[in-house]
Amino acid sequence: xxxxxxxxxxxxxxxxxxxxxxxxxxxxxxxxxxxxxIAYLVENCQMPAHxxxxxxxxxxxxxxxxxxxxNIIPRKSTRGLTISTFHNLGLNIIRREHxxxxxxxxxxxxxxxxxxALIKDxxxxxxxxxxxxxxxxxxxxxxxxxxxxxxxxALSYATDDSELLAxxxxxxxxxxxxxxxxxxxxDLILLxxxxxxxxxxxxxxxxxxxxxxxxxxxQDTNHSQYLLIKLLVxxxxxxxxxxxxxxxxxxxxxANPENLxxxxxxxxxxxxxxxxxxxxxxxxxxxxxxxxxxxxxxxFDKTLWCDRGFGDPIRIVRQKNEDKEADFVVHDLMTHKxxxxxxxNDFAILYRGNxxxxxxxxxxxxLSVPYKVSGGTxxxxxxxxxxxxxxxxxxxNRDDDNAFLRIVNTPRREIGISTLExxxxxxxxxxxxxxxxxxELGIESIxxxxxxxxxxxxxxxxxxxxxxxxxxxxxxxxxQMIQEIDYPGWLSDQSNxxxxxxxxxxxxxxxxxxxxxxxxDTDDLSSGEDxxxxxxxxxxxxxxxxxxxxxxDSNRVQxxxxxxxxxxxxxxxxxxxxEEELLPHRASIEEGNIEEERRLTYVGITRAQQTLTLSxxxxxxQYGQTxxxxxxxxxxxxxxxxxxxxGMGIERSQEEKKxxxxxxxxxxxxxxx
DNA sequence: CACGTATATTTATAT
DNA sequence: AATATACGTG
Numbered sequence: 001x002x003x004x005x006x007x008x009x010x011x012x013x014x015x016x017x018x019x020x021x022x023x024x025x026x027x028x029x030x031x032x033x034x035x036x037x038i039a040y041l042v043e044n045c046q047m048p049a050h051x052x053x054x055x056x057x058x059x060x061x062x063x064x065x066x067x068x069x070x071n072i073i074p075r076k077s078t079r080g081l082t083i084s085t086f087h088n089l090g091l092n093i094i095r096r097e098h099x100x101x102x103x104x105x106x107x108x109x110x111x112x113x114x115x116x117a118l119i120k121d122x123x124x125x126x127x128x129x130x131x132x133x134x135x136x137x138x139x140x141x142x143x144x145x146x147x148x149x150x151x152x153x154a155l156s157y158a159t160d161d162s163e164l165l166a167x168x169x170x171x172x173x174x175x176x177x178x179x180x181x182x183x184x185x186x187d188l189i190l191l192x193x194x195x196x197x198x199x200x201x202x203x204x205x206x207x208x209x210x211x212x213x214x215x216x217x218x219q220d221t222n223h224s225q226y227l228l229i230k231l232l233v234x235x236x237x238x239x240x241x242x243x244x245x246x247x248x249x250x251x252x253x254x255a256n257p258e259n260l261x262x263x264x265x266x267x268x269x270x271x272x273x274x275x276x277x278x279x280x281x282x283x284x285x286x287x288x289x290x291x292x293x294x295x296x297x298x299x300f301d302k303t304l305w306c307d308r309g310f311g312d313p314i315r316i317v318r319q320k321n322e323d324k325e326a327d328f329v330v331h332d333l334m335t336h337k338x339x340x341x342x343x344x345n346d347f348a349i350l351y352r353g354n355x356x357x358x359x360x361x362x363x364x365x366x367l368s369v370p371y372k373v374s375g376g377t378x379x380x381x382x383x384x385x386x387x388x389x390x391x392x393x394x395x396x397n398r399d400d401d402n403a404f405l406r407i408v409n410t411p412r413r414e415i416g417i418s419t420l421e422x423x424x425x426x427x428x429x430x431x432x433x434x435x436x437x438x439x440e441l442g443i444e445s446i447x448x449x450x451x452x453x454x455x456x457x458x459x460x461x462x463x464x465x466x467x468x469x470x471x472x473x474x475x476x477x478x479x480q481m482i483q484e485i486d487y488p489g490w491l492s493d494q495s496n497x498x499x500x501x502x503x504x505x506x507x508x509x510x511x512x513x514x515x516x517x518x519x520x521d522t523d524d525l526s527s528g529e530d531x532x533x534x535x536x537x538x539x540x541x542x543x544x545x546x547x548x549x550x551x552x553d554s555n556r557v558q559x560x561x562x563x564x565x566x567x568x569x570x571x572x573x574x575x576x577x578x579e580e581e582l583l584p585h586r587a588s589i590e591e592g593n594i595e596e597e598r599r600l601t602y603v604g605i606t607r608a609q610q611t612l613t614l615s616x617x618x619x620x621x622q623y624g625q626t627x628x629x630x631x632x633x634x635x636x637x638x639x640x641x642x643x644x645x646x647g648m649g650i651e652r653s654q655e656e657k658k659x660x661x662x663x664x665x666x667x668x669x670x671x672x673x
Numbered sequence: 674c675a676c677g678t679a680t681a682t683t684t685a686t687a688t
Numbered sequence: 689a690a691t692a693t694a695c696g697t698g
Contacts, residue, residue: 057688087688111688131682185688252686355684375687541688563686585685600686623683624689 005029005036012240012273013037016045016212019233019267021260022242025304026289026606027280027569030242034214035068037240041212042077050080051211053232057220057250059085059543060374061567065216086225087541090188093195095529095537097202101191106396106533108182109540112138113381114402115173115184122172133162140166141173145186146222146254148193179431181399189224196231207234217567218243222254230266237267245299249563249600251593260299278304278606280569282311285612288638289605295637296595313644315613316578316635320648321626322359325617328647329574330363332613333557336572344370348558348570350604352583356576357559370556375564379545384491384504385511389539391481395466396533399433408434411490413458419451435459474532475516482508514544562604573608575601578616580630594633601634618648 005013012022012033024030034054041047056062066083084092091109098105110118119138140163144154151171158164177184183191196203210232215221218241221229233239241263248257264270278286286306317332319325333347349360357373364371379385387410393403409415420434426446427437437443438459444452461484468477482488487508492501518535538544558570562583577583584597605612620629635643 059688085688188688249686253688353685561686582684587685596686621689 005032006277008273008275008277009033009036012275013040015271015273016041016238018269018271019237019263020240021218021263021270021272022240022275023260023272023300023302024242024244024275025278025302026244026247026603027278028275028304029277029279030216030244030275031065031068031567033275034216034240034242035065035072037214038069038078038081039072042073042081047211048080049078050082051209052214053082053089053210053212054084054214054216055089055229056083056085056216058567059088059541059546061085061216062088064567085541086221086228087185087188088538088543090192090228091537091541093192093206094183094188095534097192097195100195100199100202102178103183104181104397104399106181106530108180108393108397108400108403109188109537110177110180110182110184110402111380111540112185114182117402118176119169119173122169122176136162137166137169141170142186143254144170145184145190146224148190148224148227179399180401180433181397182402186224189222189228193224193228193231196228203231203234206232207236211236211238213239215239215241215243217247219245219248219257219260220250220255221259222256226256226259226262237269244302246293246296246302246599247566247603249566249596249603251596257299274300274302276302276304278306280609281306281606282308282608282610284311284314284642285605285608288314288612288642289602291639292598292605292634292637293602296598312611313642314638315611315644315646317613317615318631318645318647319615319617321619322577322617322621325576325615326359326363329360329576329613329615330367330369333572333574334367334369336611342571343555344557345555346571347574348560348565348568348572348607349574349576350560350562350565350607351576352562352585352600354561360559360576364557371559372554372556373559374546375560379507380542382504382507384487384508387487388482388508388511389536392478392536392539394435394462395469396530396536398435398462398466401427401434404434408458411485411487411493413454415451415454415458419447419455422446423455435462469532474519475512478512478515482512511545515539518544562600565607566603569607569609571609572611572613573604574613574615575604576615578614578632578635579620580632582620582629583632583634598634598637601632 006029009029009032012020013036022030022033024033038052038054041052042049054062054065056065062083062085069078069081069083082089094101094103094107098107116134116138119141120134123134123137144167149157151167151174154167154170155164158167177187196206213229213233215229220243229239229241243257243260245257245260248255251257264272281289283306286304290304317325317328319328329349333349336342337344337347351357351360354375361371361373380389387407390403390406393400394407397403405420408420423434423437423443426440426443427434430437430440430442432440438455443455447455465477465481468480488501488505491504491508494501515535518538519531535544558568562575581589583601584594588594588597614635616631616635617629619626621627
């Protein structure tokens with residue numbers, strides 16, 4: 001079974017006696033090692049699958065891993081096997097232990113948008129408001145949570161006024177979250193970790209559930225995630241973590257690649273296996289990647305090698321502007337596809353920021369090329385999706401004031417601002433949620449009769465619907481609900497054109513379809529919890545939806561950010577926008593964090609199996625203004641002999657043009673002398 | 674409440 | 689530059 005693996009990989013799979021760190025270079029088969037190891041544990045070591053846990057960072061990675069495990073061993077022997085993301089794992093722990101955390105069942109999960117809205121709300125009471133400050137406060141709070149600092153600790157460690165303000169907001173924010181019976185994304189890790197630290201019996205219980213732990217992309221763990229792992233494995237220390245410091249690209253959200261070296265200190269018996277043979281890319285691509293990354297300092301010294309052919313030169317194409325750049329990429333892609341009889345999904349177009357997809361999408365649409373944009377938050381940020389999600393959130397957690405406010409008057413129920421203000425005043429005075437307030441007798445004296453009726457009507461309706469959900473098929477009830485509020489009618493009122501309304505309604509049905517499918521899938525796992533709650537919370541974590549999309553025709557050109565591309569591979573890769581200020585991104589240049597941008601470029605390059613095309617533009621429109629763009633410094637760090645330049649010249653900025661002209665001139669003078 | 678005009682905001686990266 | 693939001697008027 002493990003015969004397809006090379007000796008190093010086999011060593012990584014078969015070593016189960018000591019804690020293990022696998023340093024896996026790009027394309028060295030790290031997912032194979034994890035999946036084969038799961039199979040090995042089940043089949044050779046007779047370890048029950050429900051005692052094995054594998055943790056990844058993205059839903060996509062978790063899904064792929066499940067699929068690959070099911071391909072090597074029969075489905076029935078993987079029963080109970082846990083393969084999930086960190087956040088999903090945290091969510092499951094919180095769901096099981098919610099009583100110990102002061103949460104009621106059906107608690108809400110606030111995504112970053114919800115959190116930001118909450119902080120904004122708080123700040124308006126505290127002091128003046130500026131958007132940049134609010135953003136930085138949200139970021140600061142998130143960092144504190146990742147470092148497991150309580151509001152009290154943050155307050156005592158605060159050194160300047162802005163930190164002091166952030167710490168005060170942090171305290172209020174946390175209190176409000178609890179009042180809403182809600183947790184944020186960071187809480188999904190922080191709450192279980194703190195719980196394990198504080199309550200020995202609960203930790204014991206969970207440690208018994210995990211006989212072996214595997215962690216993917218270990219270099220991406222932050223402090224709280226590392227601690228969670230450490231707590232889960234306990235003194236048994238039966239674990240394998242797989243990572244690559246060269247692919248650490250999440251420092252900005254607290255990832256700490258030092259956790260790789262920390263492991264040696266915390267687990268003296270740690271064994272280290274290095275995987276250096278690359279099975280993915282051509283020799284040329286690998287050589288370029290190696291040379292680029294050699295400009296970075298390393299925690300560990302790895303040298304990737306491969307025994308594949310050397311392959312085509314790496315093309316670098318520079319166009320006059322971003323429009324021409326997009327034209328080139330799309331046309332070039334089409335030409336290759338047709339000439340070589342390739343499939344659309346043999347191609348990927350990668351970029352630094354989501355906004356860069358737009359122009360490419362336009363060109364692809366013009367030529368009716370099927371494509372798929374992954375990542376981005378487009379779907380969930382659509383107002384119709386947010387509306388329906390708010391309804392669902394309110395159904396499972398009536399104390400979710402954010403959801404309440406979003407939908408109480410959407411569609412119109414003649415519940416206006418003044419009514420809500422009075423209701424809000426009443427609710428906050430009594431420390432209860434808005435929904436709870438609607439059912440109190442006390443509001444009868446403060447609301448005019450007509451308004452009171454409307455509020456009561458809404459409140460009763462929500463109660464009835466959530467009751468119905470328990471009795472009948474939730475999907476049918478959701479459909480009924482959408483009809484009862486005449487959401488289709490509301491959409492056509494709100495939209496500019498009938499076709500736009502239709503499209504938005506279509507999005508709503510897609511959401512319902514996903515929920516339906518998910519409820520069916522969840523049923524046979526029968527976790528004993530409310531399946532609707534389960535599905536809604538997973539939806540908020542952006543799980544589910546993508547799954548649906550994957551299933552329909554996936555033969556499409558893949559568009560995604562460099563971050564989203566990690567862990568994937570494609571025969572032919574286009575990496576666009578290879579310019580200073582874009583890659584490396586301006587913010588990183590200003591922070592002096594070029595190394596992470598270099599790793600990001602490294603990740604992009606190492607996605608390519610056969611051909612790699614780097615493209616750039618000489619000018620770019622920014623906020624309506626056209627500005628000159630300088631080729632990325634990373635292009636200079638690639639082996640010149642393996643590059644093939646096309647398009648416009650490779651002059652640098654104007655200054656450099658001048659300086660080369662000067663050099664030329666002085667050279668001429670020297671000759672004349 | 675619909676419509677027009679003024680003003681703000683957009684371009685990190687993700688669970 | 690283009691799009692979203694806010695505000696005011698009829």
